Amino acid sequence: MNPEAGILQPLVVMFSAAFTGNILLAKFLGMCPFLAVSRQVKTALGLGWAVVFVLTGTSVLNWLIYWKVLVPLNLEFLRFIMFIIMIAAFVQFVEMVLERYSPVLYQKLGIFLPLITVNCAILGGSLFMVIRRYTLLNAVAFGFGSGIGWMLAILAMAGIREKLAEERIPRGLRGPGITLIIVGLMALAFIGFTGVLGG
Amino acid sequence: MTAASARKGLRDRAEYPAVYMFAVTLVFTAILVGLARGTQERVEANRRIRFERAVLRAAGLDAEGDVHRVFTERLEAPSAGTGGAYVYRAADGKAVYALPFEGQGFWDVIKGVIGLDADGETVRGIAFYEQRETPGLGAEITTPAFRGRFEGLGLKVGARALALVPAGTPAEAGEVHAITGATQTCTRLEKILNDAIAAWRAAAGDMSG
Amino acid sequence: MNGKQNTSVRGLAREGLWDNNPIFRQILGICSTLAVTNMVLNTAVMCAALILTLSLSSLTISLLRALTPRNIRMMVETLVIAFYVIIFDVSLKAWWPDMSENLGPYVGLIITNCIVMGRAEACANNQSPGVALLDGFFNAVGYSFVLLAIAVPRELLGMGTILGAAVPYFSGPYWDKWIIMVMPPGAFFMLAVAVWVFRSWQGDHES
Incomplete structure (x- = not known):
């Protein structure tokens, strides 16, 4: 009866999360760090990977918390608090592990991790996954795809902004103004992916 | 700061932050649990009525006000033979099947109910109870104008029972005019409906045969 | 932050609404609300949620400030904010289920709203x-009026309506609806225009 079952579905979920339903360009989530940290490709890449990692990890954790703990206990309305706590705890945990076992990676991502707790894309990812009633596998795919989509967007943005630094721009548009216009154009381009996925 | 320093002894203790956090969490959570329990019944009733209204509309019954009473009195719950559809027996004894369907729309899942005559060849009506399509475009599927296009629609046999065709072209049997500018929503809706109708026909075919 | 804050009502109003407007000046906190600015009504409800949450959580945090140990300050703040957001979310579900559907996860996202x-x-x-x-109140109002200023043209140009009511001319056959306005890129463009206008204006006044 369920036409959506099948091995392809997680892939479709992942691609649509990365492109047509891009968490930043279509859902507007994670704007603050996006505007603040998109000046250089290098830092954008670091933050991008950190987001991919945390978004995937917290999607799994929050899926388990929601469907295995909150729903059986009839406490769904506490999801906001639980999700935030899980995200903060996960970020803290990753920071500790990285610091101990991979100093190189810690140097690269460490400074971005605290920023991520308050990145709405992370909480938003968990909330969307719950509303859409994804299976665990789809939730993983969704978290990963959303992270990748966010990273692609911030990378493209940083690339463009590096070029833009030398351009002459009307005073009022400098900084956030022109960035928003570019984001708008990127959003247009990403909507163009819609047809690719067909069903 | 004299008042604060008088209580300093308590707040200097190592366990104070943990105890404080615990107390604050307890108080706030208790209030929330109370509020949620108090409104739970309402929330569930709202959700049920949304669905029930859609079922009634699809079956061609527009019950204003007392949706829940009409729903429980007039409709039979889905049983093994109805392919997952609710059954409404009209005054003339003819049965109408209200078939719930759902599937991925453009932005999110679209859920609705379609009403079909017993022969599975005519649509009685259609209604949606959950969708998050673009307001003004895809979301227009919920308007009476669009839903009205389905009433009395003759379905074709085969896997593609109906098709959404561009507005302005002549619509033949089994064809409904789509919403201009909402191509994605309409293509997906077409697929969702055809899948649901095909699955229902397969299940209900066993019953009539 | 500016070291000394003017704490008179007038001063606070000026700061929150104009001089330090959270959107124009700081481009903060747009994530949770920008998504629903294609309809004025949805925007208004989100703004009401933000005004309530921001005012009341500021008040609560201030009341608790003498008792709260500094090292767990952020956790307590998050808890207080989440508390008010959940109250709003639960009330909406109970008394305005259609709106709760429309706003989807965005009400919950007020918790991570940077403002x-x-x-x-x-x-x-x-x-x-x-x-x-x-x-808190004036910052939230400053935020709200900007979002409403984005929502009104988006709904008008994109759908020909305001608050769902048809507007003459814009809903008629002579107006070709700007579909892009109700789609996500429209929000980015409108916000860019708003920021542009404001910054040019404010810049002129300062110099």
Whole structure:
């Protein structure tokens, strides 16, 4: 009866999360760090990977918390608090592990991790996954795809902004103004992916 | 700061932050649990009525006000033979099947109910109870104008029972005019409906045969 | 932050609504609301949620500030903010289910709205309850009027309606609806225009 079952579905979920339903360009989530940290490709890449990692990890954790703990206990309305706590705890945990076992990676991502707790894309990812009633596998795919989509967007943005630094721009548009216009154009381009996925 | 320093002894203790956090969490959570329990019944009733209204509309019954009473009195719950559809027996004894369907729309899942005559060849009506399509475009599927296009629609046999065709072209049997500018929503809706109708026909075919 | 804050009602209003408007000046906290600006009604409800959450959480945090140990300050702040957001979410589900559907996850996302946490850290933590309440209120109102200024043209140009009611001319056959306005890129473009206008204007006044 369920036409959506099948091995392809997680892939479709992942691609649509990365492109047509891009968490930043279509859902507007994670704007603050996006505007603040998109000046250089290098830092954008670091933050991008950190987001991919945390978004995937917290999607799994929050899926388990929601469907295995909150729903059986009839406490769904506490999801906001639980999700935030899980995200903060996960970020803290990753920071500790990285610091101990991979100093190189810690140097690269460490400074971005605290920023991520308050990145709405992370909480938003968990909330969307719950509303859409994804299976665990789809939730993983969704978290990963959303992270990748966010990273692609911030990378493209940083690339463009590096070029833009030398351009002459009307005073009022400098900084956030022109960035928003570019984001708008990127959003247009990403909507163009819609047809690719067909069903 | 004299008042604060008088209580300093308590707040200097190592366990104070943990105890404080615990107390604050307890108080706030208790209030929330109370509020949620108090409104739970309402929330569930709202959700049920949304669905029930859609079922009634699809079956061609527009019950204003007392949706829940009409729903429980007039409709039979889905049983093994109805392919997952609710059954409404009209005054003339003819049965109408209200078939719930759902599937991925453009932005999110679209859920609705379609009403079909017993022969599975005519649509009685259609209604949606959950969708998050673009307001003004895809979301227009919920308007009476669009839903009205389905009433009395003759379905074709085969896997593609109906098709959404561009507005302005002549619509033949089994064809409904789509919403201009909402191509994605309409293509997906077409697929969702055809899948649901095909699955229902397969299940209900066993019953009539 | 500017070291000394003017704590009169007038001063706080000026700061929150104009001089330090959270959107124009700081481009903060747009994530949770930008998504629903294609309809004025949805925007208004989100703004109401933000005004309530920001005012009340600022007040609560300020009231608790003497008791709260500094090292767990952020956790307490998050808890207080989440508390008010959940109250709003639960009430909406119970008494306005259609709106709750429309807004989807965006009500919950107020928790991670940078403005709320930002005001808690910058003001509510070290100001008296009255000042914190007003500061939160005016910042939220400053935020709201900008979002409504984005929502009105989006709904009007994109759908020909305001608050769902058809507007003459724009809903008629002579107006070719700007579909892009109700799609996500429209929000980015409108916000860019709003920021542009404001910054040029403010720049002129300062110099």
